[in-house]
Amino acid sequence: MKWVIGNWKSHKTIQEAIEWVEEIGPHLEKHPGIEVAVCPNYLALPDIRKAVQVGNWPILVGSQDVSAFEIGAFTGDVAATYLKPLVDLSIVGHSERRNLFKETDELIEKKVQRLLVEGITPVVCVQDDQTPIPEGCQIVAYEPVFAIGSGQPDTPQNANEVAKSIKQKHGSELVVLYGGSVKSDNAKAFVEQSDIDGLLIGGASLEVEEFNKIIEAVKSVS
Numbered sequence: 001m002k003w004v005i006g007n008w009k010s011h012k013t014i015q016e017a018i019e020w021v022e023e024i025g026p027h028l029e030k031h032p033g034i035e036v037a038v039c040p041n042y043l044a045l046p047d048i049r050k051a052v053q054v055g056n057w058p059i060l061v062g063s064q065d066v067s068a069f070e071i072g073a074f075t076g077d078v079a080a081t082y083l084k085p086l087v088d089l090s091i092v093g094h095s096e097r098r099n100l101f102k103e104t105d106e107l108i109e110k111k112v113q114r115l116l117v118e119g120i121t122p123v124v125c126v127q128d129d130q131t132p133i134p135e136g137c138q139i140v141a142y143e144p145v146f147a148i149g150s151g152q153p154d155t156p157q158n159a160n161e162v163a164k165s166i167k168q169k170h171g172s173e174l175v176v177l178y179g180g181s182v183k184s185d186n187a188k189a190f191v192e193q194s195d196i197d198g199l200l201i202g203g204a205s206l207e208v209e210e211f212n213k214i215i216e217a218v219k220s221v222s
């Protein structure tokens with residue numbers, strides 16, 4: 001099984017998000033070897049979820065973050081309990097959150113625990129094979145900081161070595177994705193690698209045509 005997850009970051013209005021999913025959804029056929037997911041900002045989640053459900057499209061929906069706390073006096077946060085009806089998965093510990101918002105491994109661990117309690121799948125971003133991976137986590141994304149948004153991806157061979165090392169340390173059943181400047185013209189080279197189970201895609205997930213091309217590239221090897 002190969003994963004293709006779009007991370008829109010702080011892009012797209014609600015209307016733009018709906019247009020994207022309405023363009024992709026009807027043409028996406030369920031493929032046994034591939035799981036497609038999209039992670040819009042919080043505001044667009046309810047509409048995206050609804051569109052996917054009504055259309056019965058094979059797209060999972062995820063958030064880009066979650067509160068480390070339960071429901072309560074945590075201004076600005078969104079509790080996992082409230083995300084539960086809207087999402088299947090949630091990105092946690094993206095390097096932008098670690099660097100710009102000073103998130104620590106301890107905080108990320110708490111977020112993962114909150115997600116697991118609510119039955120939401122965490123997708124934990126790690127920067128190398130040394131980053132701690134919280135207990136219970138089944139999907140991680142190796143995203144080297146130099147490759148994010150830079151147009152300078154890691155090499156597929158090196159990404160595979162890191163993915164392999166992560167699996168050796170934390171268990172071969174772990175799903176390991178690669179993220180960082182993935183585009184339609186390099187997607188295949190990554191997912192062809194033995195230990196890379198899919199892609200986490202930022203910039204290239206914003207455009208329907210480019211994202212579709214990535215899905216096709218991944219389908220060709222799965």
Ligand code: PGA
Nearest residue numbers: 148149180181201202203
């Ligand atoms: P990018 O971002 O594909 O734009 O490099 C990847 C990510 O940050 O998840």
